[in-house]
Amino acid sequence: NVTEQCEILWDNQADEMLFNGVPGQTYIVRVWDLFTPLEQEAFDLCIEETQPNIQSCNETFTDTGGAAGNYADLERKWYIICGDNVGVDKVKVTFNTFQIEANFDFMTVWDSFGPSATPLAADATGNDWQGTTFEATNPTGCLTFFFESDNIITDIGWEADVRCVCPQVISTPAAYTDFMCDGESPDFAAAEATIGYQNLQGAPADGSAFIIKWFLNAAYTTPAPPNFTIAYNGSGCAPQTTFLYARGTCSTGEFFDAGFMAAIVYPTPEQPTLVLTNQGAVGCSYAFAPPTCAATSFAPAPTNTALGTPAQTVTVTATNGGCTATYQITKPACDDCYVPSTITGSACEGLPADFAAFEAALSTTGFGGVGAVNWYYDAAYTNQVDESAPLNIEVSGCSPIPVTLYALGTCATGTVLPAGQINLTFFPAPEPPVIVANNNICTYSYAPAACPGTTFLTPLTNEAPGTPAQTIPVQVQANGCVYSFNVTKPLCEACDLGSEFTLIYEAGTSTSSFFNYGQINLTGSFVAPLFYTWNTQGYVTYGVPTTGTVNVLYADDAVFSVTITDAVGCFTVYTNLPTGINDLSIINSVITSDNGSASGAINLTVAGGTLPYTYSWSGPSGFTATTEDISGLASGWYVVNITSSDGQTAFGWYWVPKQVRGRGKGVESASITAMPNPFSAQTNLLFSVPDATQATITLYGINGQLTRELFSGNVAGGETVTLPISADDLPAGMYIARLTTATGIVENYKLIISK
Numbered sequence: 001n002v003t004e005q006c007e008i009l010w011d012n013q014a015d016e017m018l019f020n021g022v023p024g025q026t027y028i029v030r031v032w033d034l035f036t037p038l039e040q041e042a043f044d045l046c047i048e049e050t051q052p053n054i055q056s057c058n059e060t061f062t063d064t065g066g067a068a069g070n071y072a073d074l075e076r077k078w079y080i081i082c083g084d085n086v087g088v089d090k091v092k093v094t095f096n097t098f099q100i101e102a103n104f105d106f107m108t109v110w111d112s113f114g115p116s117a118t119p120l121a122a123d124a125t126g127n128d129w130q131g132t133t134f135e136a137t138n139p140t141g142c143l144t145f146f147f148e149s150d151n152i153i154t155d156i157g158w159e160a161d162v163r164c165v166c167p168q169v170i171s172t173p174a175a176y177t178d179f180m181c182d183g184e185s186p187d188f189a190a191a192e193a194t195i196g197y198q199n200l201q202g203a204p205a206d207g208s209a210f211i212i213k214w215f216l217n218a219a220y221t222t223p224a225p226p227n228f229t230i231a232y233n234g235s236g237c238a239p240q241t242t243f244l245y246a247r248g249t250c251s252t253g254e255f256f257d258a259g260f261m262a263a264i265v266y267p268t269p270e271q272p273t274l275v276l277t278n279q280g281a282v283g284c285s286y287a288f289a290p291p292t293c294a295a296t297s298f299a300p301a302p303t304n305t306a307l308g309t310p311a312q313t314v315t316v317t318a319t320n321g322g323c324t325a326t327y328q329i330t331k332p333a334c335d336d337c338y339v340p341s342t343i344t345g346s347a348c349e350g351l352p353a354d355f356a357a358f359e360a361a362l363s364t365t366g367f368g369g370v371g372a373v374n375w376y377y378d379a380a381y382t383n384q385v386d387e388s389a390p391l392n393i394e395v396s397g398c399s400p401i402p403v404t405l406y407a408l409g410t411c412a413t414g415t416v417l418p419a420g421q422i423n424l425t426f427f428p429a430p431e432p433p434v435i436v437a438n439n440n441i442c443t444y445s446y447a448p449a450a451c452p453g454t455t456f457l458t459p460l461t462n463e464a465p466g467t468p469a470q471t472i473p474v475q476v477q478a479n480g481c482v483y484s485f486n487v488t489k490p491l492c493e494a495c496d497l498g499s500e501f502t503l504i505y506e507a508g509t510s511t512s513s514f515f516n517y518g519q520i521n522l523t524g525s526f527v528a529p530l531f532y533t534w535n536t537q538g539y540v541t542y543g544v545p546t547t548g549t550v551n552v553l554y555a556d557d558a559v560f561s562v563t564i565t566d567a568v569g570c571f572t573v574y575t576n577l578p579t580g581i582n583d584l585s586i587i588n589s590v591i592t593s594d595n596g597s598a599s600g601a602i603n604l605t606v607a608g609g610t611l612p613y614t615y616s617w618s619g620p621s622g623f624t625a626t627t628e629d630i631s632g633l634a635s636g637w638y639v640v641n642i643t644s645s646d647g648q649t650a651f652g653w654y655w656v657p658k659q660v661r662g663r664g665k666g667v668e669s670a671s672i673t674a675m676p677n678p679f680s681a682q683t684n685l686l687f688s689v690p691d692a693t694q695a696t697i698t699l700y701g702i703n704g705q706l707t708r709e710l711f712s713g714n715v716a717g718g719e720t721v722t723l724p725i726s727a728d729d730l731p732a733g734m735y736i737a738r739l740t741t742a743t744g745i746v747e748n749y750k751l752i753i754s755k
Contacts, residue, residue: 021049022049025049025050026049026050026053026078026080026114027047027048027049027050028046028047028048028049028050028078028114028115029046029047048076048078049078050077050078050079050080051077051078051079053080053081053082054079054080054081054082054162055081055082055083055084055086056083056084056162057083057084057089057091057162057163057164057251057252057253058162058163058252058253059161059162060159060160060161060162061079061081061093061158061159061160061161061162062157062158062159062160063147063156063157063158064077064157065154065156065157067159069156070154070155070156070157071100071147071149071154071155071157072149072154073149073150073151073152073153073154074149074150074151075147075148075149076146076147076148077146077147077148078144078145078146079144079145079146079147080113080114080142080143080144081093081142081143081144081145081162082113082140082141082142083141083142083164083252084164086113086140086141086142087139087140087141088141089141089164089165089252090135090136090137090141090164090165090167091135091136091141091142091143091162091163091164091165092133092134092135092136092162092163092164092165093133093134093143093145093160093161093162093163094131094132094133094160094161094163095129095130095131095132095133095158095159095160096131096159096160096161097130097156097158097159098124098127098128098129098130098131098132098157098158098160099126099127099130099155099156099157099158100124100125100126100147100149100155100157100158101125101126101149101150101153101154101155102125102126102127103125103126104125104149104150104153105125105147105148105149105150105154105155106123106124106125106147106148107123107124107125107129107145107146107147107148107158108123108124108145108146109121109124109134109143109144109145110143110144110145111134111136111137111138111143112138112140112142112143112144113138113140113142113144114144115144115146116144120134120143121134129158135165136165141164163252163253163254164252164253164254165200165252165254166209166210166250166251166252166254166256167199167200167205167209167250167251167252168197168198168199168200168205168207168208168209168210168250169197169198169199169200169256170195170196170197170207170210170248170256170257170258170259171196171197171198172194172195172196172259173195173246173257173258173259173260174191174192174194174195174246174258174259174260174261175194175259175260176190176191176194176259176260176261176262177261177262177264178190178191178261178262178263178264178322179264179266179321179322179323180230180263180264180265180266180322180323181232181265181266181268181322181323181324181325182230182231182232182265182266182267182268182323183229183230183231183232183268184229184230184265184323185227185228185229185230186214186224186228186230186244186261186263188212188214188261191246191259191261192212192246192258194259195207195212195246195248195258195259197209197210207248209250209251209252210248210249210250210251210256210258211248211249211251212246212247212248212249212258213246213247213249214228214244214245214246214261215244215245215246215247216244216245217245218243218245218260220245220247220255224244230242230263230265231265232265232266232267232268234265234267236293237267237292237293237294237295237296237320239264239265239266239267239321239322240264240265240266241262241263241264241265242262242263242265243260243261243262243263244260244261244263245259245260245261246258246259246260246261264321264322265323266320266321266322266323267293267320267323268320268323268325269291269293269296269318269319269320269323269324269325270291270292270293270296270318271318271325271327271329272288272289272291272298272316272318272327272329273288273289273329274286274287274288274289274302274314274316274329274330274331274332275287275288275289275332275339275340276332276334276337276339277339283304283305283306283307283309283334284304284305284306284307284309284334284335285302285304286302286303286304286305286331286332287302288302288316291318293320295320295321296318296319296320297318297319297320298316298317298318298319299316299317299319300316300317302314302331305331305334306334307334309333309334310333311330311331311332311333312330312331313328313329313330313331314328314329314330314331315327315328316328316329332417333411333413333415335411335412335413335415336364336370336411336412336413337364337370337409337411337412337415337417337419338362338363338364338370338373338407338409338411338417338418338419338420339363339364339419339420340363340417340418340419340420340421341362341363341419341420342420342421342422342423343358343361343362343420343421343422343423344422344423344424344425345357345358345361345422345423345424345425346400346424346425346426346427346479346480347391347403347424347425347426347427348426348427348429348478348479348480348481348483349390349391349393349394349395349426349427349428349429350390350429350483351390351429351481351483352387352388352389352390352391353387353390353391353424355373355375355385355387358375358405358407358422359373359407361422362407362409362419362420363420370409370410370411370412371409371410371411371412371414372409372410373407373408373409373410373419374407374408374416375387375405375406375407376405376406376407376408377392377405377406378406379406379421381406381408381418385405391403391426393426395426395427395428396428397428397451398428398450398451398452399428400425400426400427400428400479401426402423402424402425402426403423403424403425403426404421404422404423404424405421405422405424406418406420406421407419407420407421407422427478427479427480427481428451429478429483430449430450430451430454430476430478430483431449431450431451432485432487433446433447433449433456433474433476433485433487434446434447434487435447435460435472435474435487435488435489435490436490437490437491437492442462442463442464442467442492443460443462444460444461444462444463444489444490445460446460448595448597448599451478452596452597453478453479454476454477454478455476455477455478456474456475456476457474457475457476457477457482458472458473458474458475460489463489463492464492467491467492468491468492469488469489469490469491470488470489471486471487471488471489472486472487472489473485473486473487474486474487495524495570495571496523496524496525496570497522497523497524497525497526497564497566497570497571497572498522498523498524498572499520499521499522499523499564499572499573499574500520500521500523500574501518501519501520501521501552501574501576502518502519502521503516503517503518504517504518504519505517505518515539515553515554515555516552516553516554516555516556517551517552517553518551518552519549519550519551519552520549520550520552520562520564520574521548521549521550522548522549522564522572526548526566526570527566527567527570528547528566528567529547529566529567530544530547530548530564530565530566530567531564531565531566532544532550532562532563532564533562533563533565534560534561534562534671535560535561535562535605536554536558536559536560536561536671536673537558537559537560537673537677537749537750538554538555538558538559538560538673538674538675538676538677539554539555539558539673539674539675539676539677540552540553540554540555540558540560540673541553541554542560542562550562550564552576554576555675555676558576559575559576560575560576561573561574561575561576561605562574562575583608583609583648584606584607584608584609584613584642584644584648584649584650585606585607585608585650585750586604586605586606586640586642586650586652586750591603591654591655591656591657592631592656593635593656593657593658594633594634594635594656594657594658595658596658598632598633598634599632599633600631600632600633600634600635600656601629601630601631601632601633601656602629602630602631602633602638602654602656603629604628604629604640604652606628606642606650608644608648608650609644609645609646609648610644610645610646610648611644611645612645613628613642613643613644613645614626614642614643615627615628615640615641615642616640616641616642616643617630617638617639617640618638618639619633619636619637619638619639620634620636620637620638621634623638633656634656635656635657635658636655636656637653637654637655637656638653638654638655638656639651639652639653639654640652640654652748653700653736653738653748654748655746657744657745657746658744670687670688670689670690670695670739670741670745670747671687671688671747672685672686672687672697672737672739672747672748672749673685673686673687673749674686674725674737674749674751677751677752678751678752678753678754679727679751679752679753679754680727680753680754680755681726681727681728682724682725682726682727683724683725683727683751684722684723684724684725685697685710685722685723685724685725685737685749685751686720686721686722686723687720687721687723687739687747688715688718688719688720688721689715689717689719689739689741689743689745690717690718691717691743692714692715692716692717693714693715693717693741693742693743693745694712694713694714694715694741694742695711695712695713695714695715695721695739695740695741695742696709696711696712696739696740696741697709697710697711697712697723697737697738697739698710698737698738698740699725699735699736699737699738699751700735700736700738701733701735701736707730707735710723710725710737711723725751727753727755730753731753731755732753732754732755733752733753734750734751734752734753735750735751735752735753736748736749736750736751737749737750737751
């Protein structure tokens with residue numbers, strides 16, 4: 001098929017011709033007919049040398065210009081390409097680039113060593129063979145290429161990879177699962193043993209043509225290092241899966257997908273613990289403590305031992321999924337011991353705990369003969385509890401705290417082993433009780449306890465007047481524990497405290513045109529300091545010039561009362577209330593705070609109308625009562641409707657506040673009054689608070705409906721605030737002015753509008 005004139009000829013006119021070839025050079029010899037078909041024996045032999053042979057399974061095949069340059073004009077080049085082992089390797093050539101002058105330069109390929117009768121493919125020109133692969137199938141395993149260029153225009157030519165066809169293929173890639181422990185190496189050999197191979201004829205092969213390498217990624221860019229191990233990076237008990245990828249490299253340099261391995265890594269199973277489960281005269285039985293991971297199992301099962309058998313070391317295999325570890329563990333002695341357990345109980349601050357009851361609740365093997373138990377504050381058994389003394393733990397407030405103590409029990413043989421723990425509810429100790437003298441001095445009661453649930457077990461007896469203060473033992477029960485205190489019972493002194501009023505100036509006289517002025521003087525004996533509780537209606541002002549004397553300035557229509565109490569509880573009450581009051585009125589109220597155990601009370605003073613009176617109370621949670629005074633009250637609003645025998649009615653609203661806890665503290669009060677009262681058009685409302693706070697004054701009708709807000713703002717302690725009130729738009733009747741502070745003080749004052 002190559003018809004162009006040869007460069008080296010064998011002339012048929014000569015009987016012989018000497019050809020001097022180059023040793024090691026391959027030559028192409030072919031017949032070339034120079035004459036007409038009628039001539040007989042008219043031919044010449046064409047002898048052409050090939051380019052240097054490529055004999056490799058890993059080579060690059062280029063034109064004469066190389067990878068970067070063009071080929072030359074008028075080239076006639078033969079190329080024979082074989083594998084490393086001619087007759088064994090089958091070569092294949094893949095053109096990565098191919099660009100020759102189209103329709104003028106040509107390339108031909110034969111599946112043979114040298115040209116044969118029929119080319120392997122049609123002659124190529126232009127970029128016909130770009131990306132094309134040719135494989136040799138002839139016995140030599142070689143391919144022959146011929147390239148010819150014309151006398152003008154060249155191009156970049158070609159660049160091709162020369163490789164050999166692998167004699168075997170991977171017919172069954174690995175799909176292997178390896179169950180491993182933390183830090184172990186994958187079983188690559190076992191995975192590779194699952195790979196199947198075939199020769200090119202489809203028969204099973206031994207895989208000797210391949211070297212298998214493992215990689216950490218599917219792109220085969222990160223090879224597994226030598227002595228590769230996989231660490232468990234998970235948490236808990238679940239296994240962790242890592243995929244490894246195999247690639248087979250043929251002896252010819254070709255790469256094949258060889259499959260993958262799923263390495264399932266389990267956390268190393270924990271070391272088992274053998275515990276004594278049963279003991280008796282016939283011996284002991286054992287069990288493994290439950291593992292942290294449910295999938296973990298231990299083998300072999302523990303065997304029974306005879307009573308008196310000392311502790312032993314046994315070999316146990318722990319298995320967690322696909323991971324197995326072997327441990328040498330201690331098998332406890334067959335002894336009469338406590339079985340560690342967790343119990344519950346309670347103890348009280350300041351009192352020894354009932355350790356005998358605690359120890360009776362601990363579990364034992366049941367055989368008898370266990371010894372003493374020692375208790376500790378810590379699980380390391382370093383801080384021992386003194387069982388004869390109160391626990392060395394402090395607690396504040398009223399709520400219990402959790403406390404855990406740990407026990408070491410003595411076995412019958414004298415061995416000391418953990419016996420368990422107790423989770424205690426540890427209650428705070430009550431505060432020492434306080435005995436207070438009641439109003440008549442010679443009867444006594446306990447001040448309310450700071451914490452609910454506290455009971456005073458020791459009853460208090462009355463004392464004769466003149467009995468000095470004394471110390472008495474008092475038992476107090478709190479949270480099931482009984483405490484003993486030595487408490488001072490105050491002096492019992494008879495009260496002869498009284499009061500008398502002297503009117504000094506009378507309103508409407510030449511001495512005092514508008515106000516009455518007088519003095520209240522105490523009679524009898526008293527102990528300073530004195531405490532004053534005032535209830536006023538109308539304009540009243542007062543002062544204490546000396547201890548035992550009170551100056552009072554008041555309007556004609558004003559009503560006041562004052563309770564004067566000395567330091568030991570003696571008291572006297574003075575009021576200017578006339579003996580006959582026509583209108584039914586609530587002239588005084590004393591409110592006792594609730595300490596949190598429904599201890600509040602409301603005491604009323606009612607006058608006017610015709611006796612007897614009927615009372616109808618209502619309050620929180622459906623509370624009702626029909627008495628003048630009520631007690632046992634929870635904090636909240638209470639409303640009373642009073643009716644006299646002559647049909648008059650009076651209403652009152654009262655707030656029972658919660659008691660403010662603390663030593664020496666109580667609920668403070670404020671004052672509110674108006675002048676004049678009653679009034680028809682204008683009055684001035686005056687109020688003050690003992691400490692700086694936010695205050696609000698609201699006005700309610702007799703039906704309890706809010707009429708208006710008179711004031712809202714911050715008030716300084718001890719400051720008297722005056723509020724002008726206009727009644728132009730208010731109908732005649734009785735109203736309630738209510739003072740409320742942010743500190744919980746509530747005071748009500750009755751206003752009467754007459755038109």
